[in-house]
Amino acid sequence: MKTRLLAFGFLSPALIAVFFFFLLPVLLTVVFAFTNMSTSTGIMGGAYQINETQMGSLRDTEVSPESIEKLEGAGYLISEAGLAALAEEFGEDTAEELRDDYLGETFAARRDLERVLRNLDDPIRNTRDRKAAADLFVSTVIGERFDTAEDFRAALVETGIDPADHDLLTEFAYTGWTWTTANFSLLAELPSTMRYASNTAFYVVCTLTFNILFGLFLAISTFYLPGRLANTFRAIWFLPRILPPVLYVLMWNWFTWDRGFIATVAGWFGAPQQNWMLHTSTHAWTAVILINGFVGASLGMILFSSAIKAIPTSMLYASEVDGANRWQQVRYIILPQMRWPILFMTSYQTLSLLTSFEYILLATDGGPGRSTEVWALAAYHTALNNYGGNLQYGLGAAYALALVFIGIALSILYLRFFNFKELLSKPRIEQ
Amino acid sequence: MTGTPRIWPLVLILAIFSTPLVIMYLYQIIDSVASPDPGSLIPGELDLSNWRFLWERIDSGRPTIWQVTFNTFLFASTTAFLVTLLSTTAGYALSRLNMPGRPYFLGGLIILHAFPTITLIIAIFIILQALGLFDTLLGIILVKAALELPFGVWIMKGFYDTVPWEIEMAGVQDGASRFRVWWELVMPQVKPGLAALLIISFLSGWSEFVLPLVLAPGSSTQVLSTFMNAVIQDDATADFGLFKAIGMYYSIPVIVIYLIFQKQLMNIYGGGTKG
Amino acid sequence: MELRLEKFTKAFGPVTVIQDMDLTVGSGEMMALLGPSGCGKSTTLFAICGIHKMTGGRLYFGDRDVTSVPAQQRSVGVVFQNYALYPHMTAEQNIGFPLKVMRQPKAEIAKEVQRLADLVQIGDLLDRRPAQLSGGQQQRVALARAMIRKPDVLLLDEPLANLDAKLRLEMRAEIRRIQRETGITAILVTHDQVEAMSMCDRIALMRDGKIVQLDTPERMYADPASQFVAGFLGNPPISFLPARAGEQLAIGQSQVLPRPAGLEVQGDIVLGIRPEHFGPQHGQGLHGEVIFVEPQGREELVDVQLDGGGILRAILPTGDPVKLGDRVNWGVSGGNILAFSTEGVRL
Incomplete structure (x- = not known):
């Protein structure tokens, strides 16, 4: 009994936090999606x-x-x-x-x-x-x-x-907000809805592919390099993961903008000064995918590296004794062992790419001309930051609701990655 | 693996891919102290004027850099402290204590751990307004701490799981209450975990951008990320020297922590955790 | 202090591990809970110390019913298999921790720690941390910590399993000495029959959650209640031989042994013959061929394939000239043959 009290005492602060900033927001996102709340209606009801x-x-x-x-x-x-x-x-x-x-x-x-x-x-x-x-x-x-x-x-x-x-x-x-399903019919009508959705799909698929493949390449290649060289490359590729996003994207901006690195070098060969990131939508997409891809590959490298390290060295030695060359070793020994890490990374990154807009916001802000506007960024622009000044919380929540549903579904799927039976093994002290 | 015959092609490919990053890092440092002439990449003379933001306001509408730094530090450290504190107790309860509904808490924890919290920001924005915490440091501290919590609890639970049960059993046999066992016998075993969580959540708070941008847009609650972003947005001339100097200043704690704890950080991030 | 378990039942969810078990350990007695892994001996131990709740039944320390008393108030000292010393405390702090929890004055704690340290002979190691101690020394610290509260009962959970062979021998004697000197009631949980036989006054042999025999080591060895008990005790182990009881005992297809006195059944049975009861020192009687010789230093083990089927093991003093492939004709000590039904029940 006392232990039970202790358990709830220990857990309750976290539970309160979870209630206010997870459960309540999920609920309210649903609620708000069915209202016409905006800056002009206010949020507290009206007069x-x-x-x-x-x-x-x-x-x-x-x-x-x-x-x-x-x-x-x-x-x-x-x-x-x-x-x-x-x-x-x-x-x-x-x-x-x-x-x-x-x-x-x-x-x-x-x-x-x-x-x-x-x-x-x-x-x-x-x-x-x-x-x-x-x-x-x-x-x-x-x-x-x-x-x-x-x-x-x-x-x-x-x-x-x-x-x-x-x-x-x-x-x-009445100046306050009212209940409405107009948000959803609006989403269904707007041609931009389809565009944001397809933008998102394109963005997620491209970035994810880059993340996984390049992350794997980094992990495997640094595994085979001698110590100091491997550590140098690992250090170079670990930094994107921990540098503040604002700074990381600033470096890319410098690299690609009109007075930056590419423009300067291209200028030597007579290319006109231009913003290489925002010049065309192809450029913008390339930048967006590389910016996110490098960060994702950074995470992938770290994850896959520790997975490779967990492979018993005796297995690798055995394969060398058996006469396997490097390529065969990667193909038949390392890659099969990476199945779970790759699956984990894929599902995890899918979720985070679907919903995060931080790097795109900082780099292209959806431009040029909304060509790199993804769903999550559209939700942000609609509800929290737009040029018109009238923030449409209701419509934004309707955008976000789609992501919340996908998020919940995928996170439940994610449960399968854990050996839940073992997780649930009873505490061994029964009091 | 050493002594390989064909290592150079590999190194070459890696080097080609790494070049953009290395150039960015290099010029991040160079440009902050020496602005090359337009159209050239050769560093000019040493020029500290980019660092003028340290001793004067860049323009009159902005808070001083020290105010912003203080805000950032307060935000990051309080968040880290809160996350660590709550994770330490909640992680122990989930790892070791008998309670009704434990399977649901554990399942919920994993779902929350994976759930993309950023999708909730619109609702959180409105909740903070309703609570009167909008545009306050306290507001973003609470939100950030809450959003980091599933990760923290998960990490701490992992550390508690590695402490042998027998130590706790021995403590109970020696007459100590479960609370005392936790505080006196188990906590000392998970100190490395506490330190790791503290560092990671501090770094995460220090780098956080979207939450302060949306939930605390005022100038008195600006943190370094939003400050730097505002400077970049408002400057029509794209004064990269200034931006980079601010960026250097901003990233000092990150780099220092990175240099000291590089190995540990890689291990923790490599443990299949959220990032 | 006497310890008494009455109708002890333990279930984990739908699985009942132990059903209605009775056990009494006399005051000052050392009792072994012996059995293969999964037999329920550790579960019993955890129930006695209070880490597990009993699903049914009662537990008494003397006249005190402690069934629902929490572990902290039970006055039980436990030594765990991996010692479970607190890594961040010195040996002295480890041993003194139970008294510190009881809020005893510092001077008193120091005195007691010294007394216990002397008892387990680690007086000069008190300022070391567990990581700086050898396995045997850690064991002694754990023992001292378990004893410092002057507990009613001392529980030892596989205390020797993590020690190397030489230390194990030494600690076996040490633990027994300390138990005798303090006169404490003790329960030893082990899967090693040698430990149980050499250290304990009585052995409770468990299988599948039940005590199959409770006896002194000598009687359990000489007079096992079942084929399982006979097979579990003894090193080298007993040999079993299918036989047919008629006028005589027919072994295999061609050989016979005289029928032991008192055996009343007819038909198929199983004979149990310990190695020391088969060999040339018992005269002649069974023909066979030596198929295996294992020198052990002081003695050697010899397996004999009997003509017509069956294998018997003998233990001979080293220097006996028997070789692999020899034809032998050795006798069996008739009074020491154990007979079991084909279901393994002693006849």
Whole structure:
């Protein structure tokens, strides 16, 4: 019992972290994908408000022109609520006088109401006070912010707008996000969806192939090189793996951009100055695949090297005694032993290439002209960073949802790489 | 394997592939202290002006490099500390303690370990805004630590798994509680694991780019990666000398750790772990 | 202190490993749990020390029922096969750890550690770490650590398995000496019958989760309850010979032995004949050919292929002129023939 408490005590901080930053986000990605959340709707739900600038678009809706006119025309209304507020601030007498003479009357402009206030027997003399007093009687809903739908409807009632239009107006005035499946229909319609998908497939297949083949080549070749030479090459190829991505891509930018290495060398032979990374989409793809490929090959080299090291040397010696040459040794001894590491690397890299966009973002940012925009980068651009400024969280989440599903499916597949039975062997102390 | 007859073709192929990288490394260093003339690759005279970001602001809108460095260090070290702390306890519980639902926790751990967390960033972005942690160091520290956690727990569990059961059994027989056995008898055996995890998560935090970019875009929470990226993005003239000097400065801890722990790092990354 | 297991049952999930086992170890007695691997002897040990929970049955130390007492409060000292010393502590800290857990004053701990170190004769090695100690020395440290709490029961789990042959002989005697000197109740788990016979007062021979015989080493050797027991004890091992009981015992197709007194069955049986009970010193009786000679220094082992089928092993003093291929006619000590049914039950 005590051990159980200890176990949960030890585990719970990690569980809390996992809940907040894994389970909840997975759930919320699903939820957000079904909303129209964006910068303009905010994320916390919204209020009810119709602004001057929206009047134009309001005319395009089915709200009747009379209602719209009322909405615009309604200015200042001497209501009991306003009088009560006035009494509180400027005295019972002023309010009483106003009630007797003007209750129920409306004024189109504030100026008119202010004149009335000045001409009372007990006038409000200070200009600023008059302004404040007039504001107490504002009855228009335009520019006004209402926290709940009830408040908004109450205000509509006061302006005397046809109740038939109330529902439409309330819906129109809502500034927060709403539930919708529009994101998915939009994804289905947009031609860019297919392009991002095929870009992603192309990117993953090419980079993965490069990673595995070149990683294997690095691991096997350094295995056969004498110690110091092998270590030098390993050091060169280990660095991409641990250098910060921003710096690593900067070096590539220098290598390929218009005043960088390739441009300079090509310039000696009379080639025009150009950005060799972003010049054409072929160049961009080459750069993207090499940048990611070198990092992946770096990881592959490390993984495969340790797998080769695990092959018993007696096996290699035996094959040499049997007269196998190097190529045969690689083909018949080393490669068969690498089946699991290769499979592991393939599944693992597939997942990470599908979903990571860090290096592409830093190198081409999807360019030129979105030709290297992959799915994950599209999700990022839609929801977190675009030039329009209106970040579409809902649509971005719909993009991400596809990746989340693929991610969950592949990670469950990944479970098979582990000897789960052995993993589950019971703790040997039974308390 | 030594004394091979035809080693040179191999070396040649390797060298050809390695050339771009070597050139990049070389000019990364050269360009930071000496800017060659345009159209030439021969280093000019020694020129430290690229390092001016150390003693003056590159432009008025940016925080000082020291503020940014401090942020980065705080971010990386706190993250590393949190990850290590939580992994140390959770890894032990999963490795050694009896509890209901243990198979599910273990299965979940492996799935999380493989799961590409970056896909969750949109939801995390909104969660942080709702929690009021958006654009704070604390926010990205929590997120980064949580996302690194499955990896850390997995590593620590691996280290605990190698400690002989008999040591724990002996401790229990000697009258010590399970907590005391863990703290006094098992922990000293996994110290190398702790150090490794601390270093790896520090490096990972130090290099992190996307999380601060998305979750803490303000200038007061800038870290070196986003600082450097902003400098590159905003500079119309592509002043690579300046970029590279900042890059050099940025990568110093990485290079130092790499030089000291090269072997250990290769071993750990080679253990089939996440990266 | 007397140790008593009553109807002990242990199951791992759906698999029941031990069913209703009873065992009593007398106060100050040293008992061996002997058996092949997988027989349940280690499971029994883990249940006694509290690392495993008992699925059923009760465990008593003296009159105290400790069935559900956690391992920490059981007062059991354990020596593990790989010693399980704490690698980061010196020998002194290792031995003193149980007392430190009990919050004893430092001076008291130091005194006790010295006393135990003297008992196991490692007084001058106390400041070394386990990695700096030889296997035998580690063993002594482990023993001292197990004993320092003055436990009710001392459990030894294959304590000699990791030692080389010479050290094993030495530690065998050492452990027995320390057990006798302290008078502690002890249980030795081993798969090595020589260890069990040479160190223990009584042996519980286990097979498939059951105790098949519980007896003193001498009686178990001379009077085994089954063919399995007879075969497990004795080095070189006993020879088994199919026979047919009639007027006489028919061996193979052509030879006979006189029927031992007291044997009442007829038909197919199995005879067990130990090497020392077959040879020229027992006169004549069985013809055969020497097919194998293995010199062992002081004595040599000789396998004889009997005419008409069957192989018997003899042990002869070195210097006996027998050679491979010799024809021999050797006798069997009639009173020492063991007879078993074909199912292996002693007759």
